[in-house]
Amino acid sequence: MQLGLAYILIASFLIIVLIFPLYVYKAKKTKNKKRIIDIQFAKQLRTFLRKRYPTYRFKFLKAGRIKSQNKQIAQVLLVESLAKQFANFSFELRTQKTIENNKLWESYQNNSVSNTKLPSDWPRRRELVWQRDEKVCQRCKRSLKLDEVQIFFLRNIEDGGTYYFENMLELCIDCSKILSTPQGTSVWQTLPLYDELMDFVKN
Ligand SMILES: [Zn+2]
Numbered sequence: 001m002q003l004g005l006a007y008i009l010i011a012s013f014l015i016i017v018l019i020f021p022l023y024v025y026k027a028k029k030t031k032n033k034k035r036i037i038d039i040q041f042a043k044q045l046r047t048f049l050r051k052r053y054p055t056y057r058f059k060f061l062k063a064g065r066i067k068s069q070n071k072q073i074a075q076v077l078l079v080e081s082l083a084k085q086f087a088n089f090s091f092e093l094r095t096q097k098t099i100e101n102n103k104l105w106e107s108y109q110n111n112s113v114s115n116t117k118l119p120s121d122w123p124r125r126r127e128l129v130w131q132r133d134e135k136v137c138q139r140c141k142r143s144l145k146l147d148e149v150q151i152f153f154l155r156n157i158e159d160g161g162t163y164y165f166e167n168m169l170e171l172c173i174d175c176s177k178i179l180s181t182p183q184g185t186s187v188w189q190t191l192p193l194y195d196e197l198m199d200f201v202k203n
Pocket residue numbers: 137138139140141142171172173174175176
C-alpha cells in the first residue's frame with residue numbers, strides 16, 4: 001500500500017517535470033506566432049484610410065491576427081486583408097434621385113433613351129450626377145473631383161439601361177470596379193487602392 005502511494009507520487013512528479021517544460025515551450029512558440037504587425041505600419045495605413053474614407057471603418061484587429069515572423073510578409077498580409085474588406089463590404093443599389101425640372105433641358109428626354117453611344121449632352125449629365133451625389137462616391141463616401149468621377153448605370157446600357165438620372169450614380173474608380181465585377185472574383189487584387197496600400201510596404 002505504501003509502496004503504491006510512493007509509486008504514484010514519483011510518477012506524478014515525473015509527469016510534471018517532463019510535461020511542464022514542453023507546455024512552456026509550446027506556449028512560447030504560439031506567442032511568437034501570434035506576433036502582431038508593427039504598430040507604426042498599421043497606424044500609417046489607418047491614418048491614410050480614415051482621411052480618405054470618413055465613414056467606413058476597416059477592421060485592423062482582424063488583420064492583426066496575421067501569423068508571420070517576417071515583417072514584410074506580415075505587412076503584405078495586412079494590406080491584403082484591408083483590400084479584401086474594402087472589396088467585400090455590401091452596398092445596396094437602388095434607383096437614384098432625379099434632378100429638379102428647372103435644371104433639365106429640352107432634349108433631355110430624347111437623349112436619355114438607351115444608346116450604346118453616349119448622348120451629346122453627356123458632360124452636362126455627368127456633372128449634374130456629381131453635384132446631386134454631393135461630390136462623393138456613393139459606396140465608400142470618398143470625396144471626388146469631377147474628373148475622377150465614374151458614372152455607374154444601375155441597369156447596364158447594353159441591357160437596355162437609359163441615361164436618365166434615376167439610372168446613374170457616382171462612384172470612385174475602386175467602387176466602380178467592385179460593382180462591375182461579378183461576385184466571387186478576386187477583384188481586390190485589381191484595385192488601384194490595393195496598389196496604393198502596397199506602396200506603404202515598399203517605402
Ligand atoms: Zn468608392
